[in-house]
């Protein structure tokens with residue numbers, strides 16, 4: 001993933017050192033974009049080993065509309081634990097907004113159903129998107145994630161916000177806007193997750209995978225990840241794996257981790273880095 005490594009180089013070389021909410025400190029640039037053609041392989045980093053199980057299960061969990069960590073924990077994923085209440089609640093984060101964006105009359109809108117319907121019946125639409133930034137439920141930054149959840153707010157405001165889809169010549173492309181991007185830890189997850197979602201939508205809607213495009217707002221590297229980033233930049237990228245989906249589930253909501261197989265994933269060793277809370 002040269003495009004990803006180029007972004008890391010760009011941030012290290014041109015970034016401004018800024019303070020941040022977590023008190024860690026970041027080096028940051030604003031507004032970047034990179035793209036990857038899915039016919040060239042599945043965009044899972046090879047310059048460090050990624051835990052694909054966490055990535056796939058997090059996406060399945062979002063699609064379930066789930067916002068409690070219990071299901072994630074049962075499925076071996078701990079990446080959301082630090083922000084959850086003792087009961088595992090995270091407030092109305094991603095899954096809630098994707099699957100049941102609340103309406104003024106007490107109803108809910110399933111934005112994923114809307115996207116699938118567009119892809120099947122109106123693929124030329126310029127309105128094929130879903131959004132997570134529901135301002136009514138954004139947290140109060142002066143309170144902890146857990147206090148926000150207890151007040152009915154999100155534990156964290158969404159980072160990967162806006163997913164837009166585009167069909168041309170039977171190929172589905174997807175662009176994701178990430179307002180704030182932890183480029184060492186979060187971004188590799190966001191990229192692989194976007195690619196996986198695109199593959200799933202292709203299978204469900206009988207389309208071929210096109211490009212994935214990531215556009216980032218505040219694109220940062222935390223100061224306690226600089227060393228890890230340097231290590232990664234010294235490594236030679238390897239061939240990307242390919243994704244095989246072993247069966248066609250009945251709907252986008254029926255995938256499980258075992259449906260996916262990564263063929264030829266031979267990354268460099270994992271590089272640990274602390275997550276800023």
Ligand SMILES: Nc1nc(=O)c2c([nH]1)NC[C@@H]1CN(c3ccc(C(=O)N[C@@H](CCC(=O)O)C(=O)O)cc3)CN21
Nearest residue numbers: 051054078079080182185186189271272273275276277
């Ligand atoms: N600072 C920060 N960065 C993020 O990327 C992030 C947040 N906060 N808060 C909410 C979610 C949770 N996400 C996370 C949280 C932790 C890891 C992480 O520690 N990943 C390790 C492996 C951990 C594992 O798979 O169990 C890694 O090396 O990738 C990744 C994404 C993405 N988000």
Ligand SMILES: O=c1ccn([C@H]2C[C@H](O)[C@@H](COP(=O)(O)O)O2)c(=O)[nH]1
Nearest residue numbers: 021157159160180181182186187190
């Ligand atoms: O999917 C995700 C979720 C979170 N992040 C990162 C981006 C920031 O480093 C933090 C969120 O802090 P804010 O102060 O709310 O921006 O989490 C990510 O990169 N990807």
